Amino acid sequence: MSSQALTMPRWMDLVLLPLWNLLVALLVAGGVVLVIGQSPWDALTVLLNGALGSARGLGYTLYYTTTFIFTGLAVAVAFHGGLFNIGGEGQATLGGIGVGLLALWLGPKLPAALMLPLLVLAAAGFGMLWAAVPGYLQAWRGSHVVITTIMFNFLAASLNGYLLVNWLRPAGSMSVESEAFADSARMPAIHELAARLGLELPSSPLNLSIVLALLACVFVWWFLWRSRAGYVLRAVGANPSAAHYAGIAPRWQVLAAMGLSGALAGLVGVNEISGVQGKLTLDFVAGAGFTGIAVALMGRNHPVGIVLASLLFGILYQGGVELSFELQGFSREMVVTVQGLIVLFAGAMAMVSAPLFARLYACVQRSEVKTHG
Numbered sequence: 001m002s003s004q005a006l007t008m009p010r011w012m013d014l015v016l017l018p019l020w021n022l023l024v025a026l027l028v029a030g031g032v033v034l035v036i037g038q039s040p041w042d043a044l045t046v047l048l049n050g051a052l053g054s055a056r057g058l059g060y061t062l063y064y065t066t067t068f069i070f071t072g073l074a075v076a077v078a079f080h081g082g083l084f085n086i087g088g089e090g091q092a093t094l095g096g097i098g099v100g101l102l103a104l105w106l107g108p109k110l111p112a113a114l115m116l117p118l119l120v121l122a123a124a125g126f127g128m129l130w131a132a133v134p135g136y137l138q139a140w141r142g143s144h145v146v147i148t149t150i151m152f153n154f155l156a157a158s159l160n161g162y163l164l165v166n167w168l169r170p171a172g173s174m175s176v177e178s179e180a181f182a183d184s185a186r187m188p189a190i191h192e193l194a195a196r197l198g199l200e201l202p203s204s205p206l207n208l209s210i211v212l213a214l215l216a217c218v219f220v221w222w223f224l225w226r227s228r229a230g231y232v233l234r235a236v237g238a239n240p241s242a243a244h245y246a247g248i249a250p251r252w253q254v255l256a257a258m259g260l261s262g263a264l265a266g267l268v269g270v271n272e273i274s275g276v277q278g279k280l281t282l283d284f285v286a287g288a289g290f291t292g293i294a295v296a297l298m299g300r301n302h303p304v305g306i307v308l309a310s311l312l313f314g315i316l317y318q319g320g321v322e323l324s325f326e327l328q329g330f331s332r333e334m335v336v337t338v339q340g341l342i343v344l345f346a347g348a349m350a351m352v353s354a355p356l357f358a359r360l361y362a363c364v365q366r367s368e369v370k371t372h373g
Contacts, residue, residue: 024345094129102122115184
């Protein structure tokens with residue numbers, strides 16, 4: 001964040017600036033839609049109706065939101081530790097592998113009450129171990145975490161493919177996927193739980209992982225801003241040299257930040273593999289690890305902001321699918337283009353407008369001083 005941006009009050013940095021960036025993103029995306037011969041208003045109406053206008057659409061939106069919360073929190077925790085973890089894709093893949101291996105091994109033997117907590121631990125544990133390796137390499141060997149996490153994304157995808165092709169694929173099957181899990185290893189869907197209570201909801205992939213995601217938000221908030229360990233981690237992220245002078249071991253904090261970040265990303269495996277697929281599959285993360293970077297940037301690396309940004313991207317993903325179906329001539333490539341523009345302006349370029357807002361705030365402050373002086 002620039003020094004100019006730091007002169008803004010917190011409400012402006014956390015609320016007004018993200019809303020402005022989103023407005024600019026929508027205007028630019030609307031311009032692109034207009035150029036290709038479509039009505040921006042019609043496109044926005046279809047997008048919002050598809051994402052929020054029905055119980056089924058809302059279920060899909062919240063399902064995407066759940067995954068983005070996990071990957072956004074993963075990026076945010078690493079950021080507060082002074083690290084840029086772009087390996088969420090690989091860590092989520094390892095989390096799914098952990099879920100798949102444990103579900104295939106113990107699913108037929110254990111009831112859901114024991115199985116589901118073990119799956120959560122397996123997802124977090126596998127993601128943590130996968131992220132701890134780049135953390136160790138940076139802290140003790142000087143390898144940059146950005147480079148190693150990129151490499152580990154490819155290694156995770158290759159490992160998943162190897163396991164599925166050579167070990168987990170059922171005999172005689174041509175599909176590169178494992179056999180289906182036992183019912184005890186399936187995270188309950190929200191519409192199934194509603195049916196048990198006598199409520200009728202349309203089927204959607206939304207499952208109890210959304211509760212896990214919200215609990216993860218509460219934990220990250222408590223850990224970073226209410227615990228001593230979180231304070232130490234943020235101190236190292238802010239100034240490793242000063243933290244070392246104060247008696248803090250920065251190396252171990254790097255390892256801790258990457259480990260916790262990887263554990264959060266690994267929880268994607270619970271939502272995708274246990275909650276939706278019901279079996280281990282190829283490429284189930286589908287870019288969510290990289291979307292988590294934009295989510296964390298737009299959410300200012302705070303759990304509340306990450307929930308809101310995740311909801312926005314969930315709306316874009318689900319509404320984008322509806323756009324490609326409902327608007328004639330609006331191809332899937334155009335949907336991806338519009339989504340990319342919103343990611344660019346609302347996420348990656350989140351601080352571009354910060355100096356302007358800082359100058360406007362400074363002008364207002366000087367005017368008030370002259371008025372009351």
